[in-house]
Amino acid sequence: MAGGVRQVEFENLAIPHAAALLRFAQRLCGDRSTAEDLVQDTLLRGWRSFGQLQADSNPRAWLFRILLNAWRSEGRRRSARPVEAPLDRAAHAVQTDLSESVVVSAALSRLSEDQRAVLLLAVVEGFTCKEIASMLDIPIGTVMSRLGRARAAMKESVGRKVGTK
Amino acid sequence: MNCSQFEDAVGPYLASRLEADTLAEFTAHSASCPACAAVLEQSEELRLAVLADPVDPAHVISAVRTAIDPPSSARWWLGVAASITFAVAGAAYWTQTRPSPDLRLLAAAARDHRIEVREQQPRHWQLDTVGVGPLLAAYGVESSDLERLRPAGFHLDKAKQCGLSGERVLHMVFTDGQRSVSVYIRSYGARQGVTATEEFENSGVSEFHRGRLSGVVVGDNRGVCADVVRRLSAI
Ligand SMILES: [Zn+2]
Numbered sequence: 001m002a003g004g005v006r007q008v009e010f011e012n013l014a015i016p017h018a019a020a021l022l023r024f025a026q027r028l029c030g031d032r033s034t035a036e037d038l039v040q041d042t043l044l045r046g047w048r049s050f051g052q053l054q055a056d057s058n059p060r061a062w063l064f065r066i067l068l069n070a071w072r073s074e075g076r077r078r079s080a081r082p083v084e085a086p087l088d089r090a091a092h093a094v095q096t097d098l099s100e101s102v103v104v105s106a107a108l109s110r111l112s113e114d115q116r117a118v119l120l121l122a123v124v125e126g127f128t129c130k131e132i133a134s135m136l137d138i139p140i141g142t143v144m145s146r147l148g149r150a151r152a153a154m155k156e157s158v159g160r161k162v163g164t165k
Numbered sequence: 166m167n168c169s170q171f172e173d174a175v176g177p178y179l180a181s182r183l184e185a186d187t188l189a190e191f192t193a194h195s196a197s198c199p200a201c202a203a204v205l206e207q208s209e210e211l212r213l214a215v216l217a218d219p220v221d222p223a224h225v226i227s228a229v230r231t232a233i234d235p236p237s238s239a240r241w242w243l244g245v246a247a248s249i250t251f252a253v254a255g256a257a258y259w260t261q262t263r264p265s266p267d268l269r270l271l272a273a274a275a276r277d278h279r280i281e282v283r284e285q286q287p288r289h290w291q292l293d294t295v296g297v298g299p300l301l302a303a304y305g306v307e308s309s310d311l312e313r314l315r316p317a318g319f320h321l322d323k324a325k326q327c328g329l330s331g332e333r334v335l336h337m338v339f340t341d342g343q344r345s346v347s348v349y350i351r352s353y354g355a356r357q358g359v360t361a362t363e364e365f366e367n368s369g370v371s372e373f374h375r376g377r378l379s380g381v382v383v384g385d386n387r388g389v390c391a392d393v394v395r396r397l398s399a400i
Contacts, residue, residue, distance in 0.1 A: 015222075015226060019220045020332055023215065026218060026220070036224060036225050043225070044229060047229070100210065100214075101217060104211050105214055119211070121176075122175070124212050124216065126177050126181075127176060151208075
């Protein structure tokens with residue numbers, strides 16, 4: 001079979017991260033179909049450069065790095081729109097206060113794309129500032145200041161809406 | 166740990182990536198610094214909101230598979246030949262070619278089991294059938310699955326959603342009153358089969374993908390883990 005063992009190895013490594021990549025891309029791009037294109041592109045780029053992946057490197061960080069490169073290089077920013085919280089989440093919201101998560105999502109969508117990317121990579125995906133700096137090819141100080149500004153903006157807009165309760 | 170180091174550790178903490186010594190410093194700082202405790206709370210809120218997004222990568226995965234390995238009539242025949250060979254080789258196939266485990270995922274599961282089950286740090290668990298039912302249904306776990314999974318003398322004690330390596334999973338805890346076993350169910354998994362049992366945090370841990378269910382089993386010891394892994398083959 002054409003893909004063979006190498007394809008199985010790639011799938012075992014990459015597919016467990018597909019859901020996280022897609023979730024990140026949805027929040028980054030603002031709509032599902034752009035996000036799906038971006039993740040598809042990411043996985044295919046990953047497949048093509050799979051041979052260069054070092055055995056000891058972190059595959060999750062490697063895939064996010066590819067996604068961020070693909071996002072920048074193809075000018076997807078231009079078509080990016082403000083992100084609305086997906087509404088068909090009833091089955092997934094068992095433990096989350098829906099109204100609060102809508103407020104949080106709205107605040108997130110108002111951040112600049114750079115700030116949103118850094119905040120999602122840190123808080124949702126669990127990467128350190130050092131890892132994010134290497135993924136984005138920017139100095140760690142820039143990551144930290146973007147993260148600080150993103151947190152402050154989130155606090156400001158969530159605080160304003162939730163402050164009345 | 167200072168405030169800036171704390172801020173950098175918030176994401177890794179929420180993703181259960183901190184090592185034990187850093188975790189202790191993190192917890193101590195959070196207890197003594199209200200500003201950082203607020204950052205943690207805000208981050209947890211954001212994380213839960215985003216992890217609740219409905220995500221289904223099946224469409225993307227099948228498009229990628231087609232691009233990597235386009236179906237053709239010749240290959241279709243090879244596929245048939247291969248499946249006949251597999252049928253003859255029989256059930257021994259998966260035991261001979263065990264998938265290699267995702268050690269980071271296993272370590273995160275073992276750490277989560279230690280903190281939430283063995284050390285019983287307070288979490289928001291669903292304890293009754295009213296709360297647990299819809300939660301299990303959202304991950305495709307049926308009541309017949311529970312019967313098959315639970316070791317003799319064990320019952321389902323509690324369940325909740327939980328973050329593991331940045332992924333939202335269902336965390337179920339079975340207990341016989343003395344020992345516990347955590348079963349984490351993922352909404353999507355790739356590896357067919359069951360990995361060998363590894364040891365992390367003094368627990369036995371295996372990753373599995375069987376039929377409709379995939380995830381991780383963490384037993385208080387290897388025996389309990391192996392017992393559930395054996396039962397998984399019935400699903
Ligand atoms: Zn502090």
